[in-house]
Amino acid sequence: MSQNKLVANYSNAFLNLIEKNEYKSLEENLIVLDLVLQNSDVKSVINGLDDSRKKLEFINSFINDDKKLSNxxxxxxxxxxxxxxCDIVTYIIKFINNENRNFEVKYASKLPIQNNDVKELNELFSKKLDANLAQVIEENDLNGLKVSIDDLNIAVKISMSDLKQRLKKHIFKNF
Structure with missing residues (x-):
């Protein structure tokens, strides 16, 4: 069985045990656990421990009173x-974010992007997608603007003002 399929199977089995009202506390624990597991020093400690009970105790020390997650x-x-x-934690966090309609939007451009422009674009995308958006601004070599909303990528080679006008026109046309 491929690792992706294995991760999905374990993640979905765990998610079947979780009630929607438990998502927030679970997500908080998973974010902490994700940060810990991404750290190379922590990975070295976990891999260096021979006793599986010690590994388990070490990992559980980062879980805040969540019996289901600990089990x-x-x-x-x-x-x-x-x-x-680590892959399971990432999968579950992404699932919870999708359920809560929380998405990350990345804006990438060669030119500096103004905060006002990003704010306006975020408002437009947020209304259109009926979602909460967290923004990340990056620099790249693209002449124009690239907008990535989680797995959905939109690449455009137009100016920011032209993009805003087109988005406004498109959104208002649909109402």
């Missing part, structure tokens, strides 16, 4: 699947 990590440990924990 899930214990299950992964028993099945020697801690190596996919």
């Amino acid at each position: 899930f990590v214990s299950l992964l440990n028993c099945e020697n699947r801690l190596n996919i924990l």
Whole structure:
């Protein structure tokens, strides 16, 4: 079985145990766990521990009183699947964000992007998608603007003002 399929299977099985009202506290724990697991020093410590109980205790020390998550990590440990924990955490965080309609928007351009422009674009996309958007601004070599909303990529080679006018026209045309 491929690792992606394995991650999806474990993640979906865990998500079936979680009620929607538990998403917020679970997400908080998962974000902390994700930050910890991304750290190369922490990975070295986890990989360096020979005793699986010590690995489990170490990982559980970052989980804040969430029995379901702690038991899930214990299950992964028993099945020697801690190596996919980081991928599972990422998968579940993305699932919760999609359920709550929280998306990350990346704006990338060669030229500096004005905060007013980003704010206006965020408002337009937020209304159109009926979602909460977190913004990230990056620099790249593209002559124009590239907008990435999670997995949806939109690349345009037009000026910012032209883009804003086209978006406004398109959005208002549909109402």
